[in-house]
Amino acid sequence: MARTASPRRKALVTAVAWAIGFAIFFPILWTILTSFKSEGDAIASPPKFLFFDWTLENYQTVQERSNYLRHFWNSVVISFGSTLCALGIAIPAAWAMAFVPGKWTKDILMWMLSTKMMPAVGVLVPIYLIFRDTGLLDTRTGLVIVLTLMNLPIVVWMLYTYFKEIPGEILEAARMDGAGLRAEILYVLTPMAIPGIASTLLLNVILAWNEAFWTLNLTAAKAAPLTAFIASYSSPEGLFYAKLSAASTMAIAPILILGWFSQKQLVRGLTFGAVK
Amino acid sequence: MATQASRFAGRLMISPAVILLLGWMIVPLGMTLYFSLLRYNLLQPGTESYTGLTNYRYFLTDPAFFTAMRNTLALVGGVLVITVIGGTLLALLLDQPIWGQGIVRVMVIAPFFVMPTVSALVWKNMFMNPVNGLFAHAAKALGLAPFDFLAHAPLASITLIVAWQWLPFATLILLTALQSLDRDQIEAAEMDGAGPLSRFGYIVVPHLSRAVTVVILIQTIFLLSTFAEILVTTNGGPGTASTTLTYLVYAQSLLQFDVGGGAAGGIVAVVLANIVAIFLMRMIGKNLES
Numbered sequence: 001m002a003r004t005a006s007p008r009r010k011a012l013v014t015a016v017a018w019a020i021g022f023a024i025f026f027p028i029l030w031t032i033l034t035s036f037k038s039e040g041d042a043i044a045s046p047p048k049f050l051f052f053d054w055t056l057e058n059y060q061t062v063q064e065r066s067n068y069l070r071h072f073w074n075s076v077v078i079s080f081g082s083t084l085c086a087l088g089i090a091i092p093a094a095w096a097m098a099f100v101p102g103k104w105t106k107d108i109l110m111w112m113l114s115t116k117m118m119p120a121v122g123v124l125v126p127i128y129l130i131f132r133d134t135g136l137l138d139t140r141t142g143l144v145i146v147l148t149l150m151n152l153p154i155v156v157w158m159l160y161t162y163f164k165e166i167p168g169e170i171l172e173a174a175r176m177d178g179a180g181l182r183a184e185i186l187y188v189l190t191p192m193a194i195p196g197i198a199s200t201l202l203l204n205v206i207l208a209w210n211e212a213f214w215t216l217n218l219t220a221a222k223a224a225p226l227t228a229f230i231a232s233y234s235s236p237e238g239l240f241y242a243k244l245s246a247a248s249t250m251a252i253a254p255i256l257i258l259g260w261f262s263q264k265q266l267v268r269g270l271t272f273g274a275v276k
Numbered sequence: 277m278a279t280q281a282s283r284f285a286g287r288l289m290i291s292p293a294v295i296l297l298l299g300w301m302i303v304p305l306g307m308t309l310y311f312s313l314l315r316y317n318l319l320q321p322g323t324e325s326y327t328g329l330t331n332y333r334y335f336l337t338d339p340a341f342f343t344a345m346r347n348t349l350a351l352v353g354g355v356l357v358i359t360v361i362g363g364t365l366l367a368l369l370l371d372q373p374i375w376g377q378g379i380v381r382v383m384v385i386a387p388f389f390v391m392p393t394v395s396a397l398v399w400k401n402m403f404m405n406p407v408n409g410l411f412a413h414a415a416k417a418l419g420l421a422p423f424d425f426l427a428h429a430p431l432a433s434i435t436l437i438v439a440w441q442w443l444p445f446a447t448l449i450l451l452t453a454l455q456s457l458d459r460d461q462i463e464a465a466e467m468d469g470a471g472p473l474s475r476f477g478y479i480v481v482p483h484l485s486r487a488v489t490v491v492i493l494i495q496t497i498f499l500l501s502t503f504a505e506i507l508v509t510t511n512g513g514p515g516t517a518s519t520t521l522t523y524l525v526y527a528q529s530l531l532q533f534d535v536g537g538g539a540a541g542g543i544v545a546v547v548l549a550n551i552v553a554i555f556l557m558r559m560i561g562k563n564l565e566s
Contacts, residue, residue: 013373014375017377021379022383024383024384024386024387024440025383025386027399045413046417047413093292096287096290097286099286108294112293119522119546119548120501122304123304123542124542149300210389213503230391230394230397234400244401251391251394266448270445270494271449271494
């Protein structure tokens with residue numbers, strides 16, 4: 001594992017890595033390519049890779065036939081709504097646990113994490129019935145509530161690990177200078193905490209956007225986000241590949257871009273600080 | 277250092293999160309437990325009656341339950357084997373100096389960000405479809421008969437799809453762990469005459485073992501809840517060939533409207549997940565101490 005590899009070795013390793021990376025990425029690339037084909041080209045045999053008549057008509061058709069933008073907007077509202085709610089609840093909690101730790105702080109943190117371990121099917125029946133009886137089935141509000149609670153432990157944990165890294169001396173210095181609790185939070189902590197909060201927001205939006213248990217079980221037509229809308233494309237064999245691809249591409253593109261920014265936070269957020 | 281006032285403020289700030297999570301955990305779980313003791317079918321409202329452990333007896337002796345347990349173990353185990361071995365190899369590869377490392381990294385990580393319904397549909401239609409899928413085209417080009425993946429090997433096909441989604445996660449975590457490896461240690465071993473294999477066996481493997489454990493535990497928690505991929509590709513079929521515990525509970529409660537039976541299955545799933553969770557929590561807890 002010498003850092004000064006010979007150029008030949010480096011070229012070989014590079015070729016292997018690119019080949020594997022391309023193979024892993026290929027299904028996504030293929031979906032994007034197919035979204036620009038006509039339905040005929042999409043199922044052509046042998047398959048057409050790059051030389052076909054590029055068209056945007058699928059994107060137009062998907063929007064016209066199914067009101068795609070409404071589902072897209074549902075996804076935006078649900079993922080950002082639940083993330084902002086979770087942040088609103090978690091920021092004070094994580095702040096308190098990081099800066100005024102008590103005897104029970106660690107136990108509370110561990111307990112919060114344990115709620116995340118509960119499999120969703122374990123509470124499917126009651127949540128479904130509660131939602132049915134309170135009229136929350138197939139509403140965005142209902143999904144925002146469920147996804148907020150579902151991701152709250154991760155949000156608290158991520159924020160906690162970020163806040164923990166803010167040096168306590170800074171707080172003491174601010175207190176010495178006579179800053180009150182309010183000033184301390186507003187002028188000292190907030191600016192230092194913003195990067196951590198931003199990464200938490202990013203990762204949580206991604207998780208909520210892709211969540212596909214509750215969104216599938218608790219929505220029908222009206223509040224269906226993209227996960228549920230795409231599932232409805234599970235349609236007759238082979239006739240709608242290009243449209244399916246267009247709908248899929250639009251559904252995953254925003255998250256692929258957000259995901260590119262969040263690579264580093266991903267490890268930290270999803271392992272609860274167990275791997276850094 | 278913390279004053280009385282700030283301690284009080286601290287408690288006040290933690291309480292909304294605690295109360296909400298407590299409610300989120302206790303209320304539905306309590307209801308599930310309660311329903312699991314009832315004869316309760318949504319198609320026959322008003323006929324709920326207490327039946328003790330009948331639902332459990334029924335659920336646990338149902339042949340579908342054994343199939344589902346076997347399928348769950350096969351799915352989780354299969355995905356774990358593929359992602360841990362593949363992830364380790366990929367992480368070792370990406371840790372080497374290569375040209376365009378950033379781009380390769382992005383390509384490898386990308387599947388993790390694809391929503392489960394999209395990846396399931398794309399694989400089902402555009403790759404595994406026996407008529408128009410790319411695999412069928414490839415088979416025809418080689419002069420072989422196309423294979424109907426989801427009809428003849430449903431569980432293996434779903435395992436492949438889910439493994440594709442989770443391989444990036446394992447790779448990314450193992451790569452992060454690999455990059456925190458102390459280079460001096462390896463160089464010292466090299467100077468002492470340790471070959472590449474023994475360097476790998478005695479330094480890299482022990483260093484990675486912790487990360488591998490984390491990958492296994494976290495993935496298990498998520499994989500036990502695999503749902504969308506099954507719903508979209510096979511609906512648990514043919515028959516119950518690709519029904520997992522999660523899917524069985526869903527089918528029991530929301531397709532057959534058997535709330536009591538579904539609830540009993542849900543409790544079984546909670547118990548199983550908790551067995552895994554205990555180990556995971558212990559590991560994370562240890563990390564919190566240090």
